[in-house]
Amino acid sequence: MEKKLPHTERQSHYDHLEQMSVSELLTSINKEDRSVPETVAGVIPKISTLVEIIGDKMKQGGRLFYLGAGTSGRLGIVDASECPPTFGVDQGRVVGLIAGGDSAIRKAVEFAEDDPEGGWNDLCSHNVNENDVVIGIAASGRTPYVIGALKRCRENNIVTGCITCNEGSELAAVADHPIEAVTGPEFVTGSTRMKAGTAQKLILNMISTAVMIQLGHVKGNRMVDMQLANNKLLDRGTRMIVEALGVPADTARKLLEETGSVRAAIEKGKE
Incomplete structure (x- = not known):
């Protein structure tokens, strides 16, 4: 029996995109995008559990790591890099890691995501330990760089979560707290920087913001610990x-x- 393609790789609901007008393209993309917040709403209970665990770990001095490749890795780095200026936390309390290293933030590094030991090696360079939480991010749920890292975290009693946009993935199977936001086929088939990336961004915003509020970095609704950088x-x-x-x-x-x-x-x- 033929194995089903992951949702993120299935054929778009639209075809002959090159024949659409600009207005038709934008309207259709927007129609697809509007489904993403509803999908994320369905996984709030899973997000909530993970946020509570991260908050408890960070109150005890632990750190939060995001780990991903390509778009997923970049989104994790963006969220991590915005925590110090927004909430005044020290650099290194929230860390974003990407397959291929910092150079991959701007330019793809060929085959970096295919190294199953790469993610763990990157975590070890930051002395990851049992006090920390590691969240693997992969739209497909099939990225060896991320899966391998979470497997090694499990072997070392490090709490893990994941954000993926497919159900029943290998990544979800190795994560202690999987978040599966199934956003469906992309407007451009397989282009997970679109709906899947939007879902990941929303979930990352929710996790970091809720954790930082738990840690006391917001008073009322104000960012009272923000860095006064400009x-x-x-x-x-x-x-x-x-x-x-x-x-x-x-x-x-x-x-x-x-x-x-x-x-x-x-x-x-x-x-």
Whole structure:
């Protein structure tokens, strides 16, 4: 009996794309994209379980690792790299790793994803251990770089999760906490940077944001620990202090400049 193709590799619901007008192309892509949040909503219970585990581990000093190849790896790196400026956590608390190393962020590295030991070797370069959580990301659920890493994590008692867009994959089978967001065939057959990538991005946003809130890096709805890296963020921080303390903007800005932190400025202003 012929093995079924993964959902992400099945034929698009659309054909003769080159004959469509630009409007038809965009409307059809948008129609497909609208199904993604609904798919993600269906796996919230799985995401919730993983978030609680990550939060507990990180409260005890553990780290979160994302591991992927191609689009999946890049999405993990984007999410990890935004945690320090957004939430003020130290570099290295959330780490994104991609098959082929940093050069693969911009340019594909041939066959890097096919090395079943590559992911584990990359994790070991960061001294991964039982305090950490590793999330493997692979739309197909078939990437050796990711599968091999999660297998080795299991052998070493390291908690694992995964984000995949197929059901019953080898990746899900080796993950302690699999998240399977089945987004279906892509508009362009097999182009998983589209719906699958969107689903992965949404789930990564949910995981990191919920974990950082658990860790206390948001107060009310404000990013009180954000890094003040440019004038836009200084202005945002000033507004937060104005809203929290009810003081004039110039007073708020002075507090911010004195303390270098929205959280510290608000605490000082309440003294």
